[in-house]
Amino acid sequence: MSLTDTADASTGLAFGDEPSTVQENSSMDVSTSDIPETAVGQPLVSDPKMTMRNVDVFYGEKQAIFKVNLDIARNEVIAMIGPSGCGKSTFLRCLNRMNDTIVDCRVGGQIELDENSIFDAKLDVVSLRARVGMVFQKPNPFPKSIYENVAYGPKIHGLASGRTELDEIVETSLQKAGLWDEVKDRLQEPGTGLSGGQQQRLCIARAIAVSPEVILMDEPCSALDPIATAKIEELIAELSENFTIAIVTHSMQQAARVSDRTAYFHLGYLVEVNDTETVFTNPSHRLTEAYITGRFG
Amino acid sequence: MDNMNLDQHISQRFNQDLEEIRSDLLEMGGIVENQVVDAIAALMDADSEKASKVLKTEDKVDIKEKSIDEECTQILARRQPAASDLRLVLAVSKTILDLERIGDEAAKIARYAIELSEEGESPRGYIEIRHIGNCVHKMLHDALDAFARFDVEQAIKVVKQDKSVDQDYATAIREMITYMFEDPHSITRMMNIIWALRALERIGDHGRNIAEQVIYLVKGKDVRHISYKEVKEKARS
Amino acid sequence: MSEVKSTIEKVNAGLGKRYRSEKMFQWFGIISICFGLLCVLALFFDIIGKGHSAFKHHSIEIPIMFDADKLGITDINDTKQIYSANYDGVIKASLRELFPNVSGRTEKRKLYKLVSNGSYLTLQKMLLEDPSLLNQTTEVQLITDDDIDTYLKHFVGKESEFERIHAEQVEWLATLREEGRLISHFNTVFFQAGDSREPEQAGIFAALMGSFYTLIVTLCLSFPIAVAAAVYLEEFAPKNKWTDLIEVNINNLAAVPSIIFGLLGLAIFISFFGVPRSTPLVGGFVLTLMTLPTIIISSRAAIKSVPPSIREAALGIGASRMQMVTHHVLPLSLPGMLTGTIIGMAQALGETAPLLMIGMIAFIVDIPGSVTDPATVLPVQIFLWSDSPERAFTEKTSAAIMVLLAFLIAMNAFAIYMRKRLEKRW
Numbered sequence: 001m002s003l004t005d006t007a008d009a010s011t012g013l014a015f016g017d018e019p020s021t022v023q024e025n026s027s028m029d030v031s032t033s034d035i036p037e038t039a040v041g042q043p044l045v046s047d048p049k050m051t052m053r054n055v056d057v058f059y060g061e062k063q064a065i066f067k068v069n070l071d072i073a074r075n076e077v078i079a080m081i082g083p084s085g086c087g088k089s090t091f092l093r094c095l096n097r098m099n100d101t102i103v104d105c106r107v108g109g110q111i112e113l114d115e116n117s118i119f120d121a122k123l124d125v126v127s128l129r130a131r132v133g134m135v136f137q138k139p140n141p142f143p144k145s146i147y148e149n150v151a152y153g154p155k156i157h158g159l160a161s162g163r164t165e166l167d168e169i170v171e172t173s174l175q176k177a178g179l180w181d182e183v184k185d186r187l188q189e190p191g192t193g194l195s196g197g198q199q200q201r202l203c204i205a206r207a208i209a210v211s212p213e214v215i216l217m218d219e220p221c222s223a224l225d226p227i228a229t230a231k232i233e234e235l236i237a238e239l240s241e242n243f244t245i246a247i248v249t250h251s252m253q254q255a256a257r258v259s260d261r262t263a264y265f266h267l268g269y270l271v272e273v274n275d276t277e278t279v280f281t282n283p284s285h286r287l288t289e290a291y292i293t294g295r296f297g
Numbered sequence: 298m299d300n301m302n303l304d305q306h307i308s309q310r311f312n313q314d315l316e317e318i319r320s321d322l323l324e325m326g327g328i329v330e331n332q333v334v335d336a337i338a339a340l341m342d343a344d345s346e347k348a349s350k351v352l353k354t355e356d357k358v359d360i361k362e363k364s365i366d367e368e369c370t371q372i373l374a375r376r377q378p379a380a381s382d383l384r385l386v387l388a389v390s391k392t393i394l395d396l397e398r399i400g401d402e403a404a405k406i407a408r409y410a411i412e413l414s415e416e417g418e419s420p421r422g423y424i425e426i427r428h429i430g431n432c433v434h435k436m437l438h439d440a441l442d443a444f445a446r447f448d449v450e451q452a453i454k455v456v457k458q459d460k461s462v463d464q465d466y467a468t469a470i471r472e473m474i475t476y477m478f479e480d481p482h483s484i485t486r487m488m489n490i491i492w493a494l495r496a497l498e499r500i501g502d503h504g505r506n507i508a509e510q511v512i513y514l515v516k517g518k519d520v521r522h523i524s525y526k527e528v529k530e531k532a533r534s
Numbered sequence: 535m536s537e538v539k540s541t542i543e544k545v546n547a548g549l550g551k552r553y554r555s556e557k558m559f560q561w562f563g564i565i566s567i568c569f570g571l572l573c574v575l576a577l578f579f580d581i582i583g584k585g586h587s588a589f590k591h592h593s594i595e596i597p598i599m600f601d602a603d604k605l606g607i608t609d610i611n612d613t614k615q616i617y618s619a620n621y622d623g624v625i626k627a628s629l630r631e632l633f634p635n636v637s638g639r640t641e642k643r644k645l646y647k648l649v650s651n652g653s654y655l656t657l658q659k660m661l662l663e664d665p666s667l668l669n670q671t672t673e674v675q676l677i678t679d680d681d682i683d684t685y686l687k688h689f690v691g692k693e694s695e696f697e698r699i700h701a702e703q704v705e706w707l708a709t710l711r712e713e714g715r716l717i718s719h720f721n722t723v724f725f726q727a728g729d730s731r732e733p734e735q736a737g738i739f740a741a742l743m744g745s746f747y748t749l750i751v752t753l754c755l756s757f758p759i760a761v762a763a764a765v766y767l768e769e770f771a772p773k774n775k776w777t778d779l780i781e782v783n784i785n786n787l788a789a790v791p792s793i794i795f796g797l798l799g800l801a802i803f804i805s806f807f808g809v810p811r812s813t814p815l816v817g818g819f820v821l822t823l824m825t826l827p828t829i830i831i832s833s834r835a836a837i838k839s840v841p842p843s844i845r846e847a848a849l850g851i852g853a854s855r856m857q858m859v860t861h862h863v864l865p866l867s868l869p870g871m872l873t874g875t876i877i878g879m880a881q882a883l884g885e886t887a888p889l890l891m892i893g894m895i896a897f898i899v900d901i902p903g904s905v906t907d908p909a910t911v912l913p914v915q916i917f918l919w920s921d922s923p924e925r926a927f928t929e930k931t932s933a934a935i936m937v938l939l940a941f942l943i944a945m946n947a948f949a950i951y952m953r954k955r956l957e958k959r960w
Contacts, residue, residue, distance in 0.1 A: 101849060103773055126852045134850035140843035142862060152861075153851040203847070210851055230307040237310055256375040257308070280374040 035266060038069060040284045041274035043263075045073040049214060049244045050095065055109035057090050057099065057268075064090045067109070068270045070263060072214070077236060077245045079259030079276065081252050083291065086265040088248045092216050095246065096132035097125050113214070130157055133212035137219040139199035141191035141206070146183050149191040149202055150174060153210035169209055176242075177205035178235050197228025204235060208243070215239065217247040221254060233258045252292050256280045264288040303385070311376050318368050318389050322396075325361040326441040328354060329396045329403065333437060333500060336406040337430035340493060341423060343414035351407035358400040362393050381514075388514040392444065395503040395510075399437065402496040402503070409493045413486065422476065422490040425469035426497070432462050433497045436504035443511045449532050455508035456520075456528050462501040469494050581939075585932025591721040591734065592686045593675040594649055594710055596628045598657065600667050610665045619661075621654035625676065632715075633706060644700050648707070649676040652735040675717060680733040680926035682707070686716075698925075724933065728899045729915065733926035736919075738934050740898045744814055744909030745883060745941075748894075751818020751905055752882050756825045757875050761864075763826075764833035764871075769859050788827035795824045796891030804892060812893035812908040820888045825878035832874025836867035869956040876949035880942050886913040912938045 048071035057065035065087045072078050080088040090099065097118060099105045111118045118128050130153070141149050150170045153159075160166035170187070174180040179201045183194070191202050200220055207215055217236070221229040236245060236258045249255050255262050255276065262279040264272045264287070272285040283289045290296055303315045332351050339348035369390045372378060378386050436458045443451035470491060477487045512520050512532045520528045539547075602608070604627065605619040629645050630636065636645050653676040660674070661667055678686070681698040686707065689696040693704055710716045727737030771777045799820035803809045809816045840863050848858040889895070894910050895918065902909035910918070912934060919931040 096850070098846070098849065101845075126854050129850060129852035133852075134846075136843060136846055136850065138843055140841070140847040142844060142847060143866065152848075152853075156851075156853055156857055156861075206847075206851060227307070234308045234310075237308065253377050256377070276375065277371055281370055 034287065035269045035271055036285065039263070039270040039273050041272045041278070042261075043070050043270065043273040045071045047074065048072055049074045049076075049114065051110075051112045051115075052094075053110040053112075055091070055094060055107065055111060057087070057094060058106045058108070059102075060104040064268050065094075066268045070270060070273060072244060072246055073261075075240060075242070075244055076260045077240045077247065077258055079255035079262045080246065080248045080265060081250075081255045081262060081291070082265035083296070084250065087268040088263075088265045089218050091265065092218055092246060092248045093134075095214070095216055096129050096134055098129075098134060100125060130210050131212055132214040132216060133207035133210060135200070135203050135207050135215065135217045135220050138223050139196055139203055141194070141199050141202050143190060143192050145188045146174075146191045146194070146202060147187040150205050150209045153206060157210055159210065173205040173209040174202075176208055176239065177201045178231065178238075179205055195228070197224050197231055200224060200228070200232055201235065204232075204239075208239070212243065214244045214246065217245065219248055219250055222250060229254070252280075264291065266291070302381075308376075311382075314368070314372050314376065315378075315382060315385060318365055318372065318386065321361065321365050321368065322389050322392060323441060323445050325358065325365065325393060325396050326437075326444070328358055328361065329400045330434070330437055330441065332358070332400055332403040333406075333430075333434055336403040336410065337426070337434065337497075339407055339410040340413065340426060340430075343410070345411045345414045348407040348410040348414070352404055355400055355404050358397060362397045365393050366390060381517075384514045384517060388444075388510040392507050392510050395506045399500050399503045402500045405496045406493050409489045409496075413489055416486060422469075422473055422487065422494075425465075425472065426490065426493060429462060429465050429469060429494060429497045429501075432458060432465065433501045433504065436462065436501055437507075440504045440507040440511070443508060444514075447511065447515045449512055449515050452508040452511040452515075453529055453532055456505055456525050459501050459505035459508075460525050462498060466494060466498040466501075581932050581935050585929055585934075585936050587687050588724060588929040588933035589721050590687070590718055591723065592678045592683050593717045593719060594678055595673050595675050595715045595717060596625070596632065596649075597671050598624060598628050598674045599671045600624065600657075600661065600669060601627075602668055605668075607668065610668050613662070616658065616661055616665075619658070621657040622651075624657065625649060625653055633709075636702075641702060644702055645706065647679055648682055648703060650679050650732060650734045652730070652732050653677065655735075675719075677723065677734050680924060683734060684925050686718075724930070728901055729897055729910070729918070730899060733922075733924045733930060736927070736930060738912065738915060738937060740901045741910050741912045741915035741934070742937070743902050744817075744894070744898065745911040747814035747902060747905045747909060748817040748821060748889075748911055749879055749883060751814055752821040752825060753875070753879060755818065755822040756829055756878065759822070760826050760829035760875070761833055761871060764830050764837055765859055765864070767830075768834050768837040769855065769863065784827050784830055788831060791887075792824055792885055793887040793891065795820050796888030798823065799888060799892045810906060810908075812896045812910075813906050814902065814909050814911075815905045816892050817889050817894050817909075817911065818905065820892055821882040821885060824885065824888060825882050828878040828881060829871070829874050832877070833867070833871045836870025836874065837863060839870065840866045869953040872952050872956070873949045876945050876952075880945045883911075883941060883945070884913055884938065886911075886917055889914055890917075912941075 050072040052068055052070045055065055055068040055070075056063060068091060080092060082088045093099045094107050094111060095118075097107075099107055107119075113128070113131065116123060118132075142152065144152075147170055150173050151160075151166050154166060154169050160169055171180060171184075174183065179198060182198060183189075183202075191199065194202060200223075204215075204220075221232050224232065233254065236247065239245060240260075247255075247258065259276045261273060262276045263270060264279065264283075264285070266287050272279065272283060272288045274284060278284070279288060280292060283292060303319065304312045306312050306315075332354050335347050335354075336351045338344065339351060369386050372386050376382075436455050439451055439458070440455045442448070443455065473487050473491050473494070477484050506521075509520050509528075512518060512528070516532055518531050520531050523531070601624060602610075604623050605621065607615045607619050609615060626642075626646050629648065630642070633645060636642055656674065656676060660672075677683075682703065685693075685696055685699045685704075689699070693699060693701070707716060723735060724737045726739050727735060728740030730736040767777060767781065799816060803816050803819050804811050809819065844862050844866065845858055848862050849855075853861065889911060895914050896908055896910060897918075898908060898910045900907070916931055916934045916938065919927045919934065
C-alpha cells in the first residue's frame with residue numbers, strides 16, 4: 001500500500017486496486033504532508049468536559065505530539081487508537097498531568113477541564129488527579145488488602161468522615177466495578193491475590209472511589225484474557241453513564257466495541273475523530289482506513 | 298433453541314443489539330406477511346382499496362430493510378460477532394432481502410388486483426390463486442415462526458411445502474393455458490392471473506430461502522440448492 | 535564425496551560436547567562451594583577448639599575464717615575498713631591450714647599462687663553483702679590462678695610440657711581433688727567482668743557494653759540519615775550532573791579503607807568538635823560515616839525495586855509525592871532497607887581499625903554506663919587479648935571471637951527473619 005498516494009480518501013475502494021502501487025510498507029514511511037493540519041471529522045463538540053488546544057508534547061528534543069485539538073464530551077467514551085508509538089498514551093497522560101513525573105517531558109498548549117486550565121497555578125495537581133482518575137495498562141493494586149486498596153483514595157483526600165462512611169464508599173465503588181459479589185467475603189485479603197481481570201476491576205474501583213469526573217484508561221485490557229477483557233468492556237459501558245471516559249487501546253476492535261467516538265493518532269498527529277460507527281464503517285481519512293483495515297500499523 | 302442463547306453475552310449491549318435485529322426482522326416479517334394476505338384478499342375480492350394499501354406499505358418495508366441492514370453493519374463493525382452470533386447476523390441480513398422481495402411480489406399481486414378489478418369479476422383461476430395463496434401464506438408464516446423459535450423441524454416442513462407449491466403451480470398454469478385455449482378473449486385476464494400465480498410461487502421460493510437460512514443459523518449447515526430429501530438428512534444429522 | 539549432514543545430525547554431534555561442558559561447570563561450582571564450606575568449617579573448628587575451654591573455670595573450695603583481727607576490721611559498719619581489710623592474709627592463713635606441711639618462703643609463695651590474686655575481691659564482696667560473716671568460718675570457692683587453670687584444663691599428666699607449674703603445686707592439686715575441693719564450673723566471670731591484667735579475672739562484658747552503645751549510636755544516626763538520603767536521591771532529586779557526582783562519590787565512599795574514617799574522626803570529631811575520645815559516642819560517629827554508604831546503596835536498591843506501577847497507581851489517584859513515598863514506597867522497600875542496615879551494623883560490629891584511631895583501644899576495667907564513658911568494643915578487645923603474653927588469654931581470645939561471631943550470626947538471622955516477616959505481610 002502506497003501511503004503517499006493522494007487518492008481521494010472517500011473512495012476507499014481505490015486502495016489495493018492497482019497491484020503495482022502495493023509495497024511492503026509496514027513502517028511509518030509517511031510524509032507529514034499526508035497528515036491533515038487539523039483532524040478530520042468532528043474533533044470539537046459543544047459543551048465539552050475537557051478541551052485540548054494546540055497540545056504539543058516534547059520528550060527532551062523529540063516532539064511526540066503535534067498541535068492536537070480535541071474535545072471530550074460529557075459522559076462519552078472516547079477511544080484513542082493508532083499504531084504503537086503514535087503518541088496516544090502520551091497524549092492521554094497529559095490529561096491528568098501524569099507526564100509531570102517524567103523527566104524531560106514538556107507539555108505545550110492549553111488543556112481545560114470544565115473551562116479551567118489544568119496548568120493553572122490555582123489548580124493543584126493532586127486535586128486534578130482526584131478529578132481525573134487513571135487506570136493503567138498493567139493491573140497495579142497496592143500490595144494491601146482489597147479494602148485498603150479502594151479506601152486509600154478517599155482516605156488521603158479526606159472524603160469519608162468516619163469508618164461507616166468509608167465502608168460505604170468501598171462497597172459502592174466495588175459494586176460499580178462489578179467486583180463486590182466476588183470479594184465481599186474477603187475484603188481483608190491482599191488485592192494482589194486476585195486474578196488479573198479482578199485486579200484490573202479493583203484498580204477501576206480504586207479510581208472511582210474518589211468520585212472522579214473523568215477516568216483515563218491506558219490500555220486497560222492489554223494484560224488480560226478475552227473473558228476478563230469482555231467484563232472490563234462491559235464495565236466501561238456501565239460506567240459511561242456516570243463518568244466521562246477516555247480510553248487508549250491497541251485493539252481497534254475494542255475501540256469499536258466500547259467507545260462512542262474514536263480518535264485516530266498517527267505519528268503524534270491527531271488524524272481523525274468521528275463517531276465510532278463512522279470510523280469503523282466509513283472513515284474519512286485514508287490513513288484511518290488503512291490502519292483499521294490492517295494495511296499497516 | 299438451546300444453542301442460541303442470545304441473552305448470555307458478557308456485554309449487555311451486544312445482547313440488546315442482537316435481540317434488536319431479531320425482533321426487527323420479525324416485525325418486518327409481520328408487515329410483509331400482512332402485505333401478502335392483503336394482496337391475495339384484494340385479488341379475490343377485487344378490492345382495489347386494499348390493493349393500494351398494500352402498495353403503500355411497500356415504503357415501510359423498504360425503510361425497515363434499510364434500518365435492519367444498517368444495524369447488521371454496526372454489529373459486524375463494532376462487535377465482530379463469531380459463530381452463532383455471526384450466523385444470526387448473516388441470516389438476518391439475507392432474510393431481509395427475501396422479505397423485501399416478498400414485499401415486491403405482494404405489490405405486484407396488488408397491481409394485478411387493481412387491473413383485474415377494473416375489468417370486472419371472473420371466477421376462473423381464482424380457486425387456484427386462493428389455494429396456492431393459502432399455501433404460500435402458511436409457508437411464509439411457518440418460516441417466520443421457525444425463525445422466531447429457531448425451530449429446524451418447522452423449517453424442514455417449509456421446504457417440503459415449497460415442493461408441493463411448485464407442483465400446484467405447474468398444475469394451475471396448465472389449467473390456465475387450457476382456459477386460454479377455450480376462450481381467447483380472456484387471454485389478457487388470464488395473463489394477469491398467471492403473473493399473479495407466478496408471483497405467489499416466487500413468494501413460496503423466498504419462504505423456502507428463509508427456512509434455509511433458519512437451518513443455516515441453527516445448525517450452521519448450508520442447505521441451498523439441494524433436494525428436499527437431502528435437506529432433511531443434512532438438517533437432522 | 536562429502537556426506538551431507540542433516541540439521542539434526544549436526545545438532546546431535548555437538549550435544550556431547552555441550553553436556554560435557556555443562557557437567558564440568560557444575561562440578562566446578564560444587565568444588566568451589568565445598569572449598570568455601572571447608573574453610574568455614576576449619577575456622578569454626580579451630581576457634582571452638584581453642585575457645586570452648588574458656589567457658590569453664592576451676593575453683594578451689596577453702597574454709598575461710600573471717601577473723602576480725604587478721605582482717606584488721608574494728609567496726610563492721612565502716613565500709614572503708616571492709617574495703618581496705620587484709621583479705622590476702624586470711625586466704626593465705628586458710629591455705630596454710632589446708633597444707634600445714636608447707637614451709638619455707640618459696641614453698642609458701644607457690645602455695646599462695648594456687649588461687650587468683652584477685653581472690654580478695656570475692657571475700658570483700660561476701661563481707662559487704664553479709665557483715666554477719668565476720669568471725670565466722672565458711673566454705674568459699676576461690677577461682678584458681680590462670681596458670682593453674684590452664685594446667686588443669688590441658689596438662690594434667692603432662693606436667694613436663696608446661697613449665698609454669700611446679701611439682702609441689704601438682705601434688706597439692708591432686709590432694710585437693712581427692713578431698714573434693716577442686717571444682718570445675720561455668721565461667722561467669724568471663725561474661726560479667728571487664729578487662730583485667732589477670733586472665734582469670736578478665737571478661738568481655740565491658741567490651742560487649744561498649745559495642746552495644748557504639749552500635750546504638752551508629753544505628754540511631756546512620757539509619758535515618760541513610761534512608762533520608764536514599765529517598766531523596768531516588769524520588770525527589772533532579773537527575774543532573776550534581777546528583778550523578780553525588781552518586782559516584784557515595785559508591786566511592788563505600789570503598790574507602792575504614793582506617794581513613796578513623797583518621798577523619800580523630801581530626802574532625804575529637805580535635806575540632808571536642809567529642810571526648812575513647813567513648814562509644816565518637817566511635818558511633820565514625821562507624822556512622824563508615825556504614826552510611828552501605829546503607830544508602832542498599833536502601834536505594836530497595837527503593838528502586840519497588841515497581842513503578844505502584845508509584846503511578848498512587849499518583850494516579852491523587853496522592854502527593856510525599857504520600858506516595860511514605861504510604862507505598864517506604865513500606866515496600868523497608869525489608870530491603872532493614873537488611874542493608876543490619877548488614878551495615880554487622881560490619882560496624884566487626885570493625886576495629888577506625889576505632890583504634892580514636893582511642894577505643896584503651897584498657898577498660900569498668901563497665902561503661904553511657905555513651906560518654908570510655909569504652910572499648912569486642913573486636914578491639916579481641917585484638918588486645920590476642921596481643922597478651924599469658925597463655926590463658928589465648929583461649930579467651932577465641933572465646934571472645936565466638937561471642938562476636940554469635941552476635942553477627944544472630945544479627946544476620948534477625949535480618950532474614952525481619953525480611954521474611956515484613957514481606958509476608960504483603
